[in-house]
Amino acid sequence: MTEKTKTTPNTYVTKPFLAPLKDYNDLLKDIWDCGILTNDGQFVNRFENLICKKFGLSNYITFSSGTTALQAAIKGLQLEGEIITTAFTWIATVSAIKNERCKPIFCDIDEDTLNIDIKKIENHITDKTVAIMPVHVFGNPCDIDGIKKIANRYRLKVIYDAAHAIGSEYNGKSILSYGDVSVLSTHATKLLNTGEGGGCVAGKKIITEKLKGIRFFGYNKDKSDIQFDGLNGKLTELQSALGIVNLKYIDKVISDRKIKYQYYYSALRDIPALSFQKIEFGKTNYSYFPIIIESKKKLFKLIDKLNNHNIYPRRYFYPSVNIFKNIVDSDERKISEKVANHVLCLPLFYDLDFDIIDQIISLVKKEI
Numbered sequence: 580m581t582e583k584t585k586t587t588p589n590t591y592v593t594k595p596f597l598a599p600l601k602d603y604n605d606l607l608k609d610i611w612d613c614g615i616l617t618n619d620g621q622f623v624n625r626f627e628n629l630i631c632k633k634f635g636l637s638n639y640i641t642f643s644s645g646t647t648a649l650q651a652a653i654k655g656l657q658l659e660g661e662i663i664t665t666a667f668t669w670i671a672t673v674s675a676i677k678n679e680r681c682k683p684i685f686c687d688i689d690e691d692t693l694n695i696d697i698k699k700i701e702n703h704i705t706d707k708t709v710a711i712m713p714v715h716v717f718g719n720p721c722d723i724d725g726i727k728k729i730a731n732r733y734r735l736k737v738i739y740d741a742a743h744a745i746g747s748e749y750n751g752k753s754i755l756s757y758g759d760v761s762v763l764s765t766h767a768t769k770l771l772n773t774g775e776g777g778g779c780v781a782g783k784k785i786i787t788e789k790l791k792g793i794r795f796f797g798y799n800k801d802k803s804d805i806q807f808d809g810l811n812g813k814l815t816e817l818q819s820a821l822g823i824v825n826l827k828y829i830d831k832v833i834s835d836r837k838i839k840y841q842y843y844y845s846a847l848r849d850i851p852a853l854s855f856q857k858i859e860f861g862k863t864n865y866s867y868f869p870i871i872i873e874s875k876k877k878l879f880k881l882i883d884k885l886n887n888h889n890i891y892p893r894r895y896f897y898p899s900v901n902i903f904k905n906i907v908d909s910d911e912r913k914i915s916e917k918v919a920n921h922v923l924c925l926p927l928f929y930d931l932d933f934d935i936i937d938q939i940i941s942l943v944k945k946e947i
């Protein structure tokens with residue numbers, strides 16, 4: 580390792596966006612003064628209203644994580660049976676289904692969009708199927724109209740795992756406004772973060788109310804009775820305040836990523852051994868910059884070279900979730916496994932310096 584690389588700080592695939600500390604401190608003072616840390620406080624309500632206003636949503640119910648929000652959505656829709664989801668996702672999609680005692684059934688993906696292949700969904704529908712849970716992978720919108728047609732034909736519910744997808748759009752509307760429930764993550768790595776956190780947007784008011792009850796131990800509205808199997812799924816006032824200050828910068832965060840994403844893409848697009856995620860439906864939020872490398876040998880060589888320069892891209896999602904044999908029962912999903920074995924997400928975040936991007940680009944060009 581050279582002297583220069585020894586002293587270079589590490590660059591990871593992402594870095595949490597943090598609003599200026601002063602913005603957060605001002606809100607913390609209010610929390611200290613009023614002494615309420617959780618349970619339907621002023622900041623959680625304010626955060627939910629601000630998200631609705633910003634993205635044109637009729638409701639947004641915060642949760643302690645995206646995973647809890649997915650579980651609450653399954654509870655809220657009272658699903659029991661098989662849920663068809665994609666094999667190319669983070670394990671949380673699968674564990675939420677399993678934790679709610681439903682069975683995940685993996686559908687393979689479209690090799691271009693990296694989202695669930697809607698031409699294959701019907702092959703997995705049985706008399707036990709109750710819902711479809713597609714993922715807007717890396718913020719790339721699914722074919723929502725196509726999925727709706729299938730769901731209507733078989734009377735299935737749709738829960739969108741929109742964990743990555745804040746700011747993405749479909750037909751000119753927030754991606755979160757589609758499906759029976761759409762689920763967001765506001766984990767530290769997401770474009771809008773509350774440290775840990777998540778939320779649901781429900782298509783029907785009755786489900787919004789149910790989700791609020793489920794979030795608070797299953798209580799009914801006046802807290803006189805337990806109406807549902809509940810969770811402690813609350814986002815705290817401290818997390819909500821962080822969300823409020825970070826939300827002010829979301830447009831800036833997305834446009835900065837767009838510039839960097841396009842910079843990478845125009846530098847790498849002509850390399851024959853690389854392929855890229857295709858944005859076919861709606862607008863992405865540029866959450867990640869995944870490259871798919873034809874040769875696995877080259878993938879590992881590139882990772883090594885980048886690591887030698889203190890740059891840590893991420894094999895994400897890897898592996899394809901259908902191969903976790905200890906927890907799921909599934910046979911192979913060829914395309915998802917192939918993509919998972921060859922994908923590499925390059926660093927992309929707000930503070931990322933163009934010098935580092937140039938260094939990454941030149942290493943990719945050299946190694947691939």
Ligand SMILES: Cc1ncc(COP(=O)(O)O)c(C=O)c1O
Nearest residue numbers: 644645646669671742764766776
């Ligand atoms: C596709 C997907 N679904 C669900 C989740 C879970 O979100 P959380 O980490 O907020 O529980 C993640 C987290 O990264 C994710 O990538």
